[in-house]
Amino acid sequence: MTDILNAFVLLANFVLIPGLAYGSQLALGALGVTMVYSVLRFSNFAHGELMSFGAMFCVLITWGLQSAGISIAPLPTALLALPAAILLTIALALITDKLVFSYYRHQRSETVTYLIVSVGVMFFIGGLIRFIIGPDDRVFADGERFLLKARTFKDATGLSEGLAIKTSQGVTIMLAFMVVAALFWFLNRTKTGKSMRAYSDNEDLALLSGINPERVVMITWMITGALAALAGTLYGLDKSYKPFTYLSLLLPIFASAIVGGVGSPVGAIAGGYVIAFSELLVTFAYKKVISYLTFEQVVPEGLVQLLSTDYKIAVSFVILLIVLLIKPTGLFSGKTI
Amino acid sequence: MAYLSGANMTGGYGDADILHDCTIGVERGEIAVVVGPNGAGKSTAMKAVFGMLPLREGAVMLDGEDITALMPQERVFKGMGFVPQTQNVFPGLSVLENLEMGAFIRDDDISETLEQVFQLFPILAEKAEQPAGELSGGQRQQVAVARALMTRPKVLMLDEPTAGVSPIVMDELFDRIIEVARTGIAILMVEQNAKQALSIADKGFVLVQGQNRYTDTGAALLADNDVRKAFLGG
Numbered sequence: 161m162t163d164i165l166n167a168f169v170l171l172a173n174f175v176l177i178p179g180l181a182y183g184s185q186l187a188l189g190a191l192g193v194t195m196v197y198s199v200l201r202f203s204n205f206a207h208g209e210l211m212s213f214g215a216m217f218c219v220l221i222t223w224g225l226q227s228a229g230i231s232i233a234p235l236p237t238a239l240l241a242l243p244a245a246i247l248l249t250i251a252l253a254l255i256t257d258k259l260v261f262s263y264y265r266h267q268r269s270e271t272v273t274y275l276i277v278s279v280g281v282m283f284f285i286g287g288l289i290r291f292i293i294g295p296d297d298r299v300f301a302d303g304e305r306f307l308l309k310a311r312t313f314k315d316a317t318g319l320s321e322g323l324a325i326k327t328s329q330g331v332t333i334m335l336a337f338m339v340v341a342a343l344f345w346f347l348n349r350t351k352t353g354k355s356m357r358a359y360s361d362n363e364d365l366a367l368l369s370g371i372n373p374e375r376v377v378m379i380t381w382m383i384t385g386a387l388a389a390l391a392g393t394l395y396g397l398d399k400s401y402k403p404f405t406y407l408s409l410l411l412p413i414f415a416s417a418i419v420g421g422v423g424s425p426v427g428a429i430a431g432g433y434v435i436a437f438s439e440l441l442v443t444f445a446y447k448k449v450i451s452y453l454t455f456e457q458v459v460p461e462g463l464v465q466l467l468s469t470d471y472k473i474a475v476s477f478v479i480l481l482i483v484l485l486i487k488p489t490g491l492f493s494g495k496t497i
Numbered sequence: 498m499a500y501l502s503g504a505n506m507t508g509g510y511g512d513a514d515i516l517h518d519c520t521i522g523v524e525r526g527e528i529a530v531v532v533g534p535n536g537a538g539k540s541t542a543m544k545a546v547f548g549m550l551p552l553r554e555g556a557v558m559l560d561g562e563d564i565t566a567l568m569p570q571e572r573v574f575k576g577m578g579f580v581p582q583t584q585n586v587f588p589g590l591s592v593l594e595n596l597e598m599g600a601f602i603r604d605d606d607i608s609e610t611l612e613q614v615f616q617l618f619p620i621l622a623e624k625a626e627q628p629a630g631e632l633s634g635g636q637r638q639q640v641a642v643a644r645a646l647m648t649r650p651k652v653l654m655l656d657e658p659t660a661g662v663s664p665i666v667m668d669e670l671f672d673r674i675i676e677v678a679r680t681g682i683a684i685l686m687v688e689q690n691a692k693q694a695l696s697i698a699d700k701g702f703v704l705v706q707g708q709n710r711y712t713d714t715g716a717a718l719l720a721d722n723d724v725r726k727a728f729l730g731g
Contacts (some may be wrong), residue, residue, distance in 0.1 A: 358590055371598070
């Protein structure tokens with residue numbers, strides 16, 4: 161019995177908790193991509209850098225607060241810096257729209273033009289970030305490191321496996337839950353939210369109903385900027401802030417959005433968790449779990465790891481391929497792309 | 498001059514004109530129907546009246562005011578409602594949300610209008626929470642008409658409201674349209690089912706190749722031998 165519990169705790173510690181946290185970060189990122197896709201009708205490749213931009217300002221403001229001696233321990237100071245970082249990211253999103261995307265909108269450009277333009281914006285923001293903060297790894301997490309320490313858990317339960325929950329993981333899951341709930345309330349219950357869904361559903365009819373497209377676009381960028389800054393900060397808090405990682409984060413984020421069903425907010429969230437858990441489950445070494453559940457004689461010598469963690473990024477690709485081959489509209493039947 | 502009129506309209510999408518000196522219009526509380534063979538420019542004439550087609554010549558007047566230069570959205574604020582032929586609902590939104598979006602420009606209480614619309618189309622009250630995209634063709638057309646009524650328009654323009662629905666549903670829709678007209682709303686519509694449409698019309702316009710061929714009351718057009726032979730199948 162204890163062996164089964166030990167196996168379960170082991171999985172919870174290395175798969176369930178990290179998966180929930182990473183999945184929430186991907187879900188928030190994918191929600192941003194989905195918002196832009198369903199209202200502005202293009203895949204925004206600059207979204208990863210937008211996340212990075214928000215996280216960068218959060219790092220800078222956190223440093224400022226830390227040197228001023230302001231803290232909200234045991235919570236990380238970054239949470240205090242987050243609102244300002246969100247506002248700055250929203251400003252950047254609105255400025256890029258005004259200077260770049262609005263031109264193509266008035267030209268009624270093809271989707272693929274938008275896509276290429278967003279790649280340009282991606283490189284620009286990426287350069288801007290390296291110009292401001294440089295390419296190095298930055299640690300900005302402070303406060304209490306763990307909500308639940310492995311040792312405390314072991315002492316309390318008497319199990320030989322420990323369960324640890326990092327503060328950043330707890331904060332990520334909590335904040336993601338609250339923000340997603342608020343977003344869904346906004347989209348489904350408020351007049352402005354409904355008008356955004358209407359605009360995404362049928363642009364021409366929205367115009368005939370007197371819905372102002374410029375306002376819808378503006379609110380979309382505001383929500384996207386806020387989601388990006390939040391997702392970027394939470395990811396940086398969990399792992400550490402390094403500008404380069406946000407470029408490679410783009411693939412799992414797009415995979416999440418497509419797996420869930422492009423243009424479907426619920427799908428983006430589901431997709432985020434599917435991708436996160438797949439990555440962790442495929443790269444987890446099962447040897448110890450097997451040793452808990454079976455006899456010593458049958459435990460294999462290797463690590464029983466399906467894929468080295470170096471190939472983690474390939475998992476999103478494979479899932480993406482499978483979904484596009486079997487159910488191109490995604491789990492929650494978004495638009496086919 | 499009629500309450501709503503598009504007079505001597507000439508224009509098209511590119512260099513070639515589709516409408517040539519075409520005139521259509523409607524009075525308050527009346528039903529005017531635009532009929533004609535395929536490609537006669539019926540839908541184009543409607544779009545021109547609603548400002549979705551640039552006019553080279555001619556003018557659109559609403560209640561004595563020249564609205565030729567207004568954008569379609571601005572015409573909505575002036576009291577015009579338009580039901581496009583296709584893609585005339587928000588498929589992902591519930592029926593109720595569709596109606597709420599129809600009333601988007603209103604800041605006052607819409608519950609009374611909602612009640613009137615539900616009285617007119619009882620089936621919509623039943624399906625209020627269902628996504629409009631899941632409804633049958635006839636029910637979807639009712640949503641489309643109801644959505645346009647939510648602004649309490651003075652003029653309602655319908656582009657082939659009975660396209661793709663069964664004859665029974667068509668009769669029912671026509672009954673509803675007559676009821677709407679009785680409340681004092683001017684109705685201008687394009688119809689493929691010319692005979693039935695003219696039988697409920699106060700006024701009929703027969704268009705051929707973007708020009709007015711016959712203009713008279715609905716009854717007179719139905720009785721006209723030439724019109725019957727050429728456009729109504731004998």
